[in-house]
Amino acid sequence: MAVTLDQSSASAVVEARRAHNEKLARKADQTRATWFPLAVMAILIALPLLQFTGNYNYLLHMVLFTASHVAMASGWNILGGFAGYISLGHSVFFAIGGYFSGMILARYGISTIVTAPLAGLLAAVVGYLIGMVTLKVRGPSFIISSIALLMIARILFDNWELIGGANGVTLPVNDLPVQWAKIPYYYAMLAIAAFTVWASYKIKHSKFGLGLRAISKDEIKAESAGIDTRFYKVMAFALSAFFVGMAGAVWGEYLTYLRPNIFLVILVSANLVLMSILGGKGTVAGPVIGAILIVALNELFVATMGASEINILGTGMVMAAGLMFFPLGLVGTLARKGKLPRVLNWD
Amino acid sequence: MADILQILILGLALGGVIALMGSGLSLVFGVMRIVNLAHPSLIIGGAYVTYWAFKMTGVDPIVMLPVASLIMAAIGVLLYRLMFERETKSAKYSEMTVLLTFALAMMVEGLLGGLFTNTQRVVSPDYATDAFFIGDLFIPKGQLYAGIVSLVIITALSLFLKYSRLGYAIRATTQNREAAELLGVNVNFICILAFAIGIGLAGAAGSLVSFVFSFFPAKHWEWIAMLMSVVVLGGMGSILGTVVAALLLSVIAAFVGTWIGATWSTLTFFLALFLILLVRPQGLFGEKPEMA
Amino acid sequence: MTELLQVTNITAGYGDGPAILDGAHLTVEPGKVHCIIGPNGAGKSTLMKAICGMLTIRKGDVVFKGKRLNGMRPDQILREGICFVPQERALFPKMTVRENLRMGGFILDDKKELERRIEGILERFPILRERADQHAGTMSGGQQQTLAMARTLIIKPAIVMLDEPSLGLAPKIVQEMFDIMKMMSAEGVTVLLVEQNALMGLKNSDWGVVLDLGRTLFEGPAATVLADPRIQELYLGGKKAA
Numbered sequence: 001m002a003v004t005l006d007q008s009s010a011s012a013v014v015e016a017r018r019a020h021n022e023k024l025a026r027k028a029d030q031t032r033a034t035w036f037p038l039a040v041m042a043i044l045i046a047l048p049l050l051q052f053t054g055n056y057n058y059l060l061h062m063v064l065f066t067a068s069h070v071a072m073a074s075g076w077n078i079l080g081g082f083a084g085y086i087s088l089g090h091s092v093f094f095a096i097g098g099y100f101s102g103m104i105l106a107r108y109g110i111s112t113i114v115t116a117p118l119a120g121l122l123a124a125v126v127g128y129l130i131g132m133v134t135l136k137v138r139g140p141s142f143i144i145s146s147i148a149l150l151m152i153a154r155i156l157f158d159n160w161e162l163i164g165g166a167n168g169v170t171l172p173v174n175d176l177p178v179q180w181a182k183i184p185y186y187y188a189m190l191a192i193a194a195f196t197v198w199a200s201y202k203i204k205h206s207k208f209g210l211g212l213r214a215i216s217k218d219e220i221k222a223e224s225a226g227i228d229t230r231f232y233k234v235m236a237f238a239l240s241a242f243f244v245g246m247a248g249a250v251w252g253e254y255l256t257y258l259r260p261n262i263f264l265v266i267l268v269s270a271n272l273v274l275m276s277i278l279g280g281k282g283t284v285a286g287p288v289i290g291a292i293l294i295v296a297l298n299e300l301f302v303a304t305m306g307a308s309e310i311n312i313l314g315t316g317m318v319m320a321a322g323l324m325f326f327p328l329g330l331v332g333t334l335a336r337k338g339k340l341p342r343v344l345n346w347d
Numbered sequence: 348m349a350d351i352l353q354i355l356i357l358g359l360a361l362g363g364v365i366a367l368m369g370s371g372l373s374l375v376f377g378v379m380r381i382v383n384l385a386h387p388s389l390i391i392g393g394a395y396v397t398y399w400a401f402k403m404t405g406v407d408p409i410v411m412l413p414v415a416s417l418i419m420a421a422i423g424v425l426l427y428r429l430m431f432e433r434e435t436k437s438a439k440y441s442e443m444t445v446l447l448t449f450a451l452a453m454m455v456e457g458l459l460g461g462l463f464t465n466t467q468r469v470v471s472p473d474y475a476t477d478a479f480f481i482g483d484l485f486i487p488k489g490q491l492y493a494g495i496v497s498l499v500i501i502t503a504l505s506l507f508l509k510y511s512r513l514g515y516a517i518r519a520t521t522q523n524r525e526a527a528e529l530l531g532v533n534v535n536f537i538c539i540l541a542f543a544i545g546i547g548l549a550g551a552a553g554s555l556v557s558f559v560f561s562f563f564p565a566k567h568w569e570w571i572a573m574l575m576s577v578v579v580l581g582g583m584g585s586i587l588g589t590v591v592a593a594l595l596l597s598v599i600a601a602f603v604g605t606w607i608g609a610t611w612s613t614l615t616f617f618l619a620l621f622l623i624l625l626v627r628p629q630g631l632f633g634e635k636p637e638m639a
Numbered sequence: 640m641t642e643l644l645q646v647t648n649i650t651a652g653y654g655d656g657p658a659i660l661d662g663a664h665l666t667v668e669p670g671k672v673h674c675i676i677g678p679n680g681a682g683k684s685t686l687m688k689a690i691c692g693m694l695t696i697r698k699g700d701v702v703f704k705g706k707r708l709n710g711m712r713p714d715q716i717l718r719e720g721i722c723f724v725p726q727e728r729a730l731f732p733k734m735t736v737r738e739n740l741r742m743g744g745f746i747l748d749d750k751k752e753l754e755r756r757i758e759g760i761l762e763r764f765p766i767l768r769e770r771a772d773q774h775a776g777t778m779s780g781g782q783q784q785t786l787a788m789a790r791t792l793i794i795k796p797a798i799v800m801l802d803e804p805s806l807g808l809a810p811k812i813v814q815e816m817f818d819i820m821k822m823m824s825a826e827g828v829t830v831l832l833v834e835q836n837a838l839m840g841l842k843n844s845d846w847g848v849v850l851d852l853g854r855t856l857f858e859g860p861a862a863t864v865l866a867d868p869r870i871q872e873l874y875l876g877g878k879k880a881a
């Protein structure tokens with residue numbers, strides 16, 4: 001008698017707890033401002049209409065450029081932010097995507113927009129294979145291994161005659177009038193960016209994402225809690241490579257040429273790290289905010305001071321200051337203080 | 348046979364310089380657990396100091412070495428106090444400092460690029476283009492002198508670490524920071540000192556590099572993976588390990604360069620780094636995988 | 640007042656973390672052996688770290704020979720005469736026994752005097768002389784603990800704080816550690832000991848301190864602590880008569 005009583009009261013407590021948790025979750029859902037990203041998307045989709053009224057190519061270029069970085073930084077964030085494995089070698093996947101789709105375009109005339117998902121897939125497969133090897137080490141060792149990876153890839157690409165070696169390949173230019181030439185890439189990149197952010201949200205809120213966060217907190221504990229950490233990490237690596245590869249594919253055609261010293265430079269990787277950290281590593285909105293900030297800042301540096309050296313100096317300084325004073329990034333710091341505006345709470 | 352000997356000599360001379368380039372990196376990691384990705388960019392800083400001194404006054408790079416080294420050491424003190432001292436209590440210290448040094452590398456590169464442009468430079472004292480001939484063998488004087496000076500500096504460093512009181516304190520801090528502190532070592536001071544020595548070694552290496560390689564601000568990216576492979580293979584923190592690894596790898600690279608092709612000789616270092624991290628992350632001389 | 644060290648109501652914790660110690664106090668009298676007991680996680684090690692300057696003291700005072708130690712660095716506190724041997728990792732594993740001893744006298748400026756004192760230690764601990772040139776990391780647990788304790792004698796501190804010197808050692812070796820401790824005490828060093836085996840610790844001490852949940856619950860002569868029925872029940876594993 002006493003036993004059943006105890007059991008029923010225990011299950012009542014559990015039931016009450018569950019109801020309470022669900023209420024909290026619903027409340028969180030209600031406070032999430034889903035309308036905001038949707039509204040931004042709507043505006044961006046309508047933006048090319050401006051071309052009817054004049055030449056807004058620069059504006060479109062900026063949005064496209066930002067979108068590409070939103071996609072790449074959000075992709076990087078899956079491995080670097082969620083799982084806590086900082087990679088400085090993600091330019092490799094940018095290059096793989098760019099070269100794969102670019103070479104198909106050069107040979108068979110198929111637009112990179114069509115082949116971008118395939119390029120992403122190839123990057124993911126390569127990422128998976130590399131991850132199987134390099135994810136055995138963590139912390140600084142992993143960071144160093146990612147730099148080594150980039151260096152090796154650079155030498156290989158520089159010396160691979162089939163893909164033009166160090167001189168690279170020139171890609172055919174589309175035959176649209178100047179006013180509309182950017183539009184296909186604009187929409188493609190916007191779609192990729194939106195898809196990446198959506199996927200990043202989905203991943204973060206899945207069981208998989210929870211596992212990644214556990215790994216980032218304490219890998220040994222995560223493993224003893226029964227998480228297949230090896231598989232989780234490698235999958236995170238593959239996924240993050242996928243999004244970077246897709247962005248690379250479209251970027252190549254937009255740029256109209258492929259060259260190792262554009263795709264395989266550490267500055268590309270550094271920017272992804274910078275964007276994620278400055279915006280808020282491990283959050284969904286962080287890399288997006290970071291990408292917008294850094295692109296704007298780059299433009300400012302270039303516009304006011306011109307030289308690319310100043311750009312490098314500026315990037316370094318912003319990165320150092322961000323790390324030292326806002327290690328949690330903009331979104332992370334505001335969230336910790338409970339001051340994150342509702343429109344930016346995407347987590 | 349003479350061929351092989353020739354390659355060996357060139358590889359060893361170059362290895363000596365690379366050993367000096369890596370030793371500061373190794374020291375800084377050993378004592379402070381900072382993986383200093385900015386180390387090569389600071390070497391280039393030292394090279395520019397030497398370059399301008401040579402250009403303006405004609406002072407020999409090897410004579411300039413102590414000065415360049417002191418200037419860089421002072422910069423090291425400044426950098427440590429401004430950027431790294433405050434991170435010692437950070438929860439993600441090692442990750443944080445890698446990223447900070449990465450940012451620092453970009454700052455140094457940008458600054459040097461802004462000041463001196465990206466033109467390739469090289470200091471050319473007479474001996475830089477001269478060589479000794481022994482039978483069929485030739486030994487470039489520049490590389491030989493640089494290699495010898497490197498090994499002298501590294502020997503002095505090892506003796507300092509082994510026998511001086513400060514050397515004891517540095518080694519103790521490397522092995523067990525907490526215990527060193529409890530025995531009366533002011534570990535923060537030791538960290539500043541070790542960082543200063545590390546960056547001072549970068550300055551010294553810069554003076555030698557200035558007439559052995561041509562350099563420009565962005566060159567450091569090529570060196571970071573090379574030096575990392577040397578330091579990781581040597582077991583991060585071990586100076587002796589760094590020297591052995593530097594000599595070993597540059598000899599291998601010299602053979603690869605001659606027999607397979609010059610472009611592939613740098614690949615030796617990167618591949619080695621990759622393999623070591625995966626097979627034996629503690630390196631040749633390390634005893635436990637401290638960074639894995 | 641004859642106390643050597645007076646700790647009054649201190650609050651301390653790690654970094655910005657929660658307060659681990661809150662209301663800990665302690666009186667150390669010269670020449671005696673003091674034993675702190677308490678369950679795992681009570682804050683015993685934390686108290687020692689707070690005294691020796693490894694943690695910032697948020698509230699309360701640590702006064703040694705009439706001088707306030709709050710805010711001083713560990714190396715400065717050592718120079719005042721308080722020496723701490725932590726629970727684990729007290730040695731430099733890749734230094735030889737002799738080099739470890741030399742580090743023990745790091746604050747001594749006179750090199751000759753240092754070598755003389757090292758010689759004296761090696762004289763008294765034959766096991767250390769035998770292994771003088773062996774790396775400390777390759778010795779057995781008991782030998783390492785002997786070295787860690789012997790090393791404190793080089794600077795002849797006023798107080799030695801020992802955090803669980805018997806941890807992980809076989810019973811016979813444990814007795815050796817207590818013998819070394821008594822020898823230190825006989826030489827006039829005041830000992831502050833943390834001991835997991837409360838019964839054994841208290842029996843070898845003059846003064847007992849019970850610490851739990853970061854607070855001092857009881858302070859008094861070791862015999863009184865041993866005899867107190869409540870303490871016996873809670874911390875000494877039941878009514879096992881002494």
Ligand SMILES: Nc1ncnc2c1ncn2[C@@H]1O[C@H](COP(=O)(O)OP(=O)(O)OP(=O)(O)O)[C@@H](O)[C@H]1O
Pocket residue numbers: 653656659677678679680681682683684685686726835
């Ligand atoms: N480095 C640290 N950082 C944060 N918290 C710590 C740290 N070391 C100990 N703690 C916490 O402080 C509390 C007290 O730990 P402490 O080591 O002082 O206990 P103790 O009484 O010495 O226990 P034991 O008998 O197990 O040695 C514990 O809750 C522990 O989790």
Ligand SMILES: [Mg+2]
Pocket residue numbers: 683684685726802
């Ligand atoms: Mg303890």
